[in-house]
Amino acid sequence: MLAHRLMQIKKTIGRDESVADIGTDHGRLLIALAKTAGNNHPKLIGTDISTGPLKYAADNLRKFNLQNKIILRVGNGLEPLLPGEVDTVVLSGLGGYTVVDILQRELRKTKSFGKFLLQPHQDIIVLRKWLLEKGFSIVAEDMVLDKGKYYFLIVMKPVPSTEEFTPLEIELGPLLLRKKHPDMEKFLTEKIERLLIISQNISRHSKRPLEREEVDRRINEYGEVLQWLRS
Numbered sequence: 584m585l586a587h588r589l590m591q592i593k594k595t596i597g598r599d600e601s602v603a604d605i606g607t608d609h610g611r612l613l614i615a616l617a618k619t620a621g622n623n624h625p626k627l628i629g630t631d632i633s634t635g636p637l638k639y640a641a642d643n644l645r646k647f648n649l650q651n652k653i654i655l656r657v658g659n660g661l662e663p664l665l666p667g668e669v670d671t672v673v674l675s676g677l678g679g680y681t682v683v684d685i686l687q688r689e690l691r692k693t694k695s696f697g698k699f700l701l702q703p704h705q706d707i708i709v710l711r712k713w714l715l716e717k718g719f720s721i722v723a724e725d726m727v728l729d730k731g732k733y734y735f736l737i738v739m740k741p742v743p744s745t746e747e748f749t750p751l752e753i754e755l756g757p758l759l760l761r762k763k764h765p766d767m768e769k770f771l772t773e774k775i776e777r778l779l780i781i782s783q784n785i786s787r788h789s790k791r792p793l794e795r796e797e798v799d800r801r802i803n804e805y806g807e808v809l810q811w812l813r814s
């Protein structure tokens with residue numbers, strides 16, 4: 584069965600949308616898309632920087648007899664794709680810094696695609712900051728809890744945006760906050776609980792008043808957001 588986080592990505596993709604999955608590894612997202620694809624057989628491309636994962640993907644495609652429905656290519660980031668070759672580019676399971684690196688390497692090519700689905704496994708804030716600095720549009724956001732870890736999905740269109748967000752919105756996800764995402768309350772409560780432990784440890788063991796002040800400031804800030812979410 585498809586992992587929750589990959590299911591979340593799949594749900595945002597239409598049956599006739601052509602898709603490239605960068606860093607496809609096992610190829611599971613593309614396999615799920617191919618199984619439910621529309622009659623016009625949209626182009627589905629899986630790429631990876633290494634041949635090992637692509638061999639794994641190829642074995643998986645054979646298991647489902649989908650080797651003629653999904654194209655596999657080796658290469659770094661967007662390199663294996665032609666400009667605008669697919670409607671949607673997926674980058675999931677890579678770190679935020681790697682995603683930024685891939686998007687900024689050839690900005691003209693990045694801008695040739697209609698839509699990106701970005702779900703880094705870490706450093707989401709780095710990615711949000713970079714997207715907003717570049718003036719790219721975050722058109723939707725979602726979050727999901729998968730095996731005890733929160734994953735954040737950004738739907739990005741590489742077209743200019745005039746929206747401005749506060750540092751706190753960039754940290755937590757501006758559109759997640761705007762729609763009061765149902766998982767945000769639990770996410771923030773857990774964050775506050777971890778910070779309370781840190782705050783207690785600092786006051787017990789050290790003379791680091793500035794550090795404690797910063798931790799307490801964040802606890803208050805998240806607390807205010809929590810109150811607003813509940814209002």
Ligand SMILES: C[S@@+](CC[C@H](N)C(=O)[O-])C[C@H]1O[C@@H](n2cnc3c(N)ncnc32)[C@H](O)[C@@H]1O
Nearest residue numbers: 605606607608631632633636658659660675676
């Ligand atoms: C952890 S797996 C994620 C697999 C899948 N996308 C997912 O979300 O489950 C990361 C994959 O990205 C590949 N990768 C890492 N850097 C890459 C890059 N710059 N370009 C293409 N693939 C890359 C790795 O080889 C690995 O197979």
